[in-house]
Structure formats: structure tokens, C-alpha cells
Amino acid sequence: MKRNPLFKIHIFANLIEKEIERRLLSELGISYSQSMILDFIYSHPEISQRQVAMERHITPAAVSRHLEVLEEMGFIKRKDRDDNRREHIVVITDSGQKIVITAQTVVEDSVEDLIEDVSRGELEDMDLILEKLLKKFR
Numbered sequence: 001m002k003r004n005p006l007f008k009i010h011i012f013a014n015l016i017e018k019e020i021e022r023r024l025l026s027e028l029g030i031s032y033s034q035s036m037i038l039d040f041i042y043s044h045p046e047i048s049q050r051q052v053a054m055e056r057h058i059t060p061a062a063v064s065r066h067l068e069v070l071e072e073m074g075f076i077k078r079k080d081r082d083d084n085r086r087e088h089i090v091v092i093t094d095s096g097q098k099i100v101i102t103a104q105t106v107v108e109d110s111v112e113d114l115i116e117d118v119s120r121g122e123l124e125d126m127d128l129i130l131e132k133l134l135k136k137f138r
Contacts, residue, residue: 006133009130015114016110016111016114017032019110019114020032020106020107020110020111023106023109023110024103024106024107027102027106028099028102028103028106029073030070030073030075030099030103033058033066034066034069034070035099035100035103035107036056037052037056037058037063037066037067037070038070038075038076038092038096038099038100038103039100039103039104040052040055040056041076041090041091041092041096042092042096042097042100045091045092046089046090046091047089047090048081048087048088048089048090049063049064049067049078049087049088049089049090050087052067052090067090070096074093074095074096075092075093075095075096075099076090076091076092076093076096077090077091077093078090078091079091
């Protein structure tokens with residue numbers, strides 16, 4: 001039975017995520033989800049914990065668990081907001097900034113390794129097709 005190309009894209013995306021997860025864990029000791037949250041905090045200084053959950057489409061409880069681990073590792077700090085002590089502000093530390101930059105390189109290298117056998121023209125064609133498909137969701 002021939003598989004639908006969109007199903008193959010789904011399988012490929014999952015395999016990419018698993019490979020990135022494996023490399024991040026082995027090289028940096030953080031998960032892909034943790035690296036994505038760190039990257040988001042890096043791009044949004046002094047963001048609230050609630051905003052991280054909303055923007056990343058993750059439950060507040062899951063964000064809290066990830067942030068707890070990242071704080072224990074020294075990559076972030078949480079502090080109470082001056083005007084609302086029930087809301088926590090997340091700040092990335094210097095070591096957190098360094099790990100984000102390293103994680104970005106790990107992710108980029110992982111993707112490059114996975115697509116090394118695909119020509120530039122094939123990638124451009126695939127990009128055009130995916131953009132056309134993505135328009136349906138915008």
C-alpha cells in the first residue's frame with residue numbers, strides 16, 4: 001500500500017524531533033521541549049510564566065515542571081512580578097543564554113545531517129509545496 005505524502009511528512013517530522021531530542025540530551029543534557037522553552041525565553045526577556053504557557057501552547061503545569069528543571073540547572077531564574085506577586089517572571093541567566101546558542105547549533109546540525117542527500121532544488125521545491133499547503137491554515 002502506497003502511503004500518502006502528507007503522512008510521510010508527518011513521519012519525517014517525528015523522526016527529526018526524535019533525532020534532535022537524542023542529540024540535545026546526549027550533548028547538552030536538556031530535552032527538545034526544554035530547549036524550545038529556553039529559546040522562547042531568550043527571545044522574550046522577562047516574560048511571565050503564564051505567557052510562556054500561552055505562547056508555546058503548553059499547559060501551565062507542564063511549563064512549571066520544565067522551568068523548575070531549567071532553574072535547577074541554572075539556566076533561568078524566576079522572580080515575583082513587582083505589581084503581582086502571584087505571577088512569576090522568567091529571566092534567562094548567562095549560562096542559559098550560552099546553552100540556547102549551543103542548542104540552536106545542535107538543532108541546525110541535526111537538520112543539516114538529515115537533509116544532506118537532498119539537493120538545493122529539491123529543497124526549494126519542497127519549500128514551495130509546503131508553503132502552498134500551509135496557506136490553508138492561515
